[in-house]
Amino acid sequence: MRARYFLFLICVCSITAVSQTFELELNLQRAHIAKVILGCQEGATRGFDRKVDIFAPPPGMQTGYAGLRSINSSLPLLYKDIRGLEVPQEWQLYCQPDGNQSITVTWDATQIPEGFTLTVKHEKRDYDMRKVKRVEVRNKTTLIIELKKEDAQKAP
Numbered sequence: 001m002r003a004r005y006f007l008f009l010i011c012v013c014s015i016t017a018v019s020q021t022f023e024l025e026l027n028l029q030r031a032h033i034a035k036v037i038l039g040c041q042e043g044a045t046r047g048f049d050r051k052v053d054i055f056a057p058p059p060g061m062q063t064g065y066a067g068l069r070s071i072n073s074s075l076p077l078l079y080k081d082i083r084g085l086e087v088p089q090e091w092q093l094y095c096q097p098d099g100n101q102s103i104t105v106t107w108d109a110t111q112i113p114e115g116f117t118l119t120v121k122h123e124k125r126d127y128d129m130r131k132v133k134r135v136e137v138r139n140k141t142t143l144i145i146e147l148k149k150e151d152a153q154k155a156p
Helices: 002-014
Strands: 022-029 035-040 065-068 078-083 089-096 103-106 116-122 125-128 134-137 141-149
Touching: 035 065, 035 089, 078 089, 089 103, 116 134, 134 141
Parallel strands: 035 078
Antiparallel strands: 022 035, 022 103, 065 078, 065 089, 089 141, 103 134, 116 125, 116 141
């Protein structure tokens, strides 16, 4: 009886975790790097994980500057930020366009794990990243990207 109860608890607790490792590439146009990578994998944390997370290179000249912000604000921007499997998760993508050129952020929605939603918050609006596949950043800003479990109440 105890074994069944324990197994039930494990199943219930796993509902709030991403069931798979995933990585999503955010392609950047007119930034100092061509892409950043966010994702989840077992054993990773919200903080900086050596051999998992990767720092972004320093900004270039006459180009936009972009990278994922670390939870630890004293660290430089990240090129790759992988979190643990628990949800919800939130990433912050810092974008600083150069002059009057915008930074375009694009992604492949097929990389988003099934059963979860990714939302990007930009200019006081929320965009479902399965439906909208690009964002234009014209001014220095931080995009908020949220991973959540899909609402089971939603109608198909």
